Structure formats: C-alpha cells, structure tokens
Amino acid sequence: MYNLASTVPYNASQMYARNLTAFLLLMVKDGKLQIDTKDDIIRETLLTQGGEVVNPRLREFFKLPALATTGGA
Numbered sequence: 001m002y003n004l005a006s007t008v009p010y011n012a013s014q015m016y017a018r019n020l021t022a023f024l025l026l027m028v029k030d031g032k033l034q035i036d037t038k039d040d041i042i043r044e045t046l047l048t049q050g051g052e053v054v055n056p057r058l059r060e061f062f063k064l065p066a067l068a069t070t071g072g073a
Helices: 004-027 040-045 056-061
Strands: none
Touching: 004 040
C-alpha cells in the first residue's frame, strides 16, 4: 500500500522552494537586487523601504498614519 501522507512534506518543500526561487528571480536583475514597486507582487510583499514601514496592513497593525500617495489619477 502506498503511503500518500509521507510524500506531503517532500512535495510541500519542493513547491515552497520553487515559489521562493521565482520570487527572488523577480527581484534580482543582472545580479543586482531591484525593487520595482510597480510590480504587484513586490509592492504587496514589501514591508519596509528606506527605514520606513511602507506596507499598509503593517502600518495599520502598528497604528501608524497612512502614507501619502504620490501621483494622480
């Protein structure tokens, strides 16, 4: 009988490694870290920038005022 439960940790680790690799490749271009805040994934996972908390959910958690938005519509 095949023990399916025993394969879950291995498959989960492989999936996590693939996701982490894809995330890092998204931010590293020409061997340098490049934070493109126009990219949805990077923007939504960015917690701090330049020593300031920039993630809205994290700012709310710590009861920090909202950051001023730049640009216009």
